[in-house]
Amino acid sequence: MKIGFIGDLTGDNAAIVIPPRNGAQLAIDEYNAKNPKTKIELVPLDSKADPSTAANLAKTAVTEHKVVGIIGPAFSGESQQVQPILEEAKIPSISPSATRTALADAGASYWHRVVANDDVQGPAAAEFVARAVAPKKAFVIDDKSAYGQGLAQAVQKALEGKAEVQTDSFEATATDFSSTVNKAAAFNPDFIFFGGYYAQGGPLIKQLRDKGVKARFMSGDGALHTQLIEGAGAEQAEGTLLSCPCKIAYAWAEQDENAKKFTETFKSKFSGQLPEIYATEGYDAASGFIKAIEAGNTTPEKINEFLKTVDFAGLGKQVKFTEKGEVADTNVYIYQVKGGSIVSVGNSKDASLS
Template sequence: MAVSAVLALGAVSCSDDDGGSGGDEVTIGFMGDLTGENSGLVVPPWQGATLAVDQYNATNPKIKIKLKKYDTQGKAEQATTQVQGAIKNDKIVGLIGPAFSGESQAANPILNEAKVPSVTPSATQITLAEKGWKYWHRVVADDAVQSAGAGEFLTNAGVKKLFTVSDNQDYGKGLADAVGKAVQAKGATVQSDAVNDKGTDYSSTVNKINQAKPDAVYFGGYYAVAGRLFKQLREGGYKGKMMSGDGSLATGLVEGAGQQNAQGALLSCGCLIDATGKTNEKAKKFAADYKAKFNTEVAIYSTEGFDAATAFIEAIKSGKKTTEDINDALKTVSFQGVGKPIKFDEHGELAAQDIFIYEVKNNTIPLLGNSKEAKVA
């Protein structure tokens, strides 16, 4: 098969030939949906990674980094094809991404067999850490942690009846089901339904929700679908709380639902978006540097993109150039990232377990606080 040929070449991905990773420069890839329907979740971490690499290269290091992007449009089949090309043709020594869980399921077996380390800034599906991949890492808490944090927040907010909705995809269904179980364990009742992520008419689900009269609706999936669902919920008369996860934490949610319909919508995420330095001064400086470079505010996974790139930078700064040496270095890397401490456990999971809550206000989605302490009016 074509994959086998690629993997054979991947074993020499760090040779000093005319590929991307020879001499005093190595190539790191960034993979995710950069132009598709949910690109608003992936452009920010791409920009964060770009900022980290540019700042590092500006110090005139012994080993410079070339950052190369691979646009999958969030499709697993594109991730599979592109990761093979990244290994064979570009000879990457590491990959930031893939950004989404579905494409991670497709690409990471190839990366693992080729012994190319990856650090995803945003793929949160629980089972990714259960595959036995030795070259896989992430700088964000998984959906088990996110669902526990979201469940704790909803319980503290007085939710006794919850209705979960998912897009029936790997990430969305897993998150919605886990949030349901988390609030159920606290004594709440839960009903659930699924919508077609390619569909536009969610009236059947809206009717079920209105009949159930839940205190809150939690949607598992991405902002393009969340926007349509939240819009139809409000226009259908639902007045309870609406909440979603990290996949919906983008201004595209507000645009899709309409600003009035989106007001008060709540989002949970293992990511930290803190432009004002509410949590730490490092976050404030990062936000200022980010705005100066891209003329835009920090957004979802901007900090995680920066921190994922910094993990690779720390390994390369220590003189590591081969894929296996870089992977070994990632096992011991430990530093204070922009949003949280970066240190990986034996499964590639982030040691830090914080979940943050955000609330739509006008056309922005500011930080409400840590899920353990955040309160909503």
């Protein structure tokens, strides 16, 4: 039986899509190694983060590959285009990483995700900031993407009334952020939030620091990758905060035995690569499909019906879906760049900064 994986595997932000693809592959390989009656093949489909390409790949997955399920799409913009295609074809999907809130409001009964949405992450991040950072002036930036705008707007809304807030945005393809940087410098905030991905987040931090903007910088899950540090420079990125409704296995390895074991297994299988963001979500999404197939469900419709009933301890969270396909677990975690590495600060509800 074939399960597709749709996401950006070669584009600018592929580094946050390859980990969930590998996590899914690891789960499937472990399952197949048991020599089950029904084996599973993962079919990777590279969208390059282009929504129209993702839509075409979804059609190909259904008509040519005859998949019984899809892991992904990875990003929110892609998911918006793909969701109605899979709904019409009655193919269940589980996204490991698409967080735009509106995805759950389309009335799709074959759609699921194992990561909490922006309306969960945004307020949780903002409440943490209000408590632990207590900014007086906040500058909120987004990259005009479906994901970036959704998260930035959620943070902006949650911060209003707690701090003076100004906003700005730039195109998702921009490389020169001088206009935004100049506006930030003129506003002189003590806190900056960026809704977007690491490929722009790193250079943005660098350009802000080069301009003399010293405000505490924070971003969400799209920027939670070691390449953010590479793009900014370790010194400039130091202290950067990152939020995610997920547990990054290597950042939790010292506190969680399962995270430690997964990190070691992942590195062993994938040539020393760290299980970066969404690797656990990719593993958990695949595990949902695996449990459905293990239970004897061999058609997309029956797999989808089974997914409505799943309730198991995943690597990063308890995997259980609401009627809208949302994951029931709404914990959000805070991470920080320290000494050139990403470390866990803890649950947003009680995390504090040293």
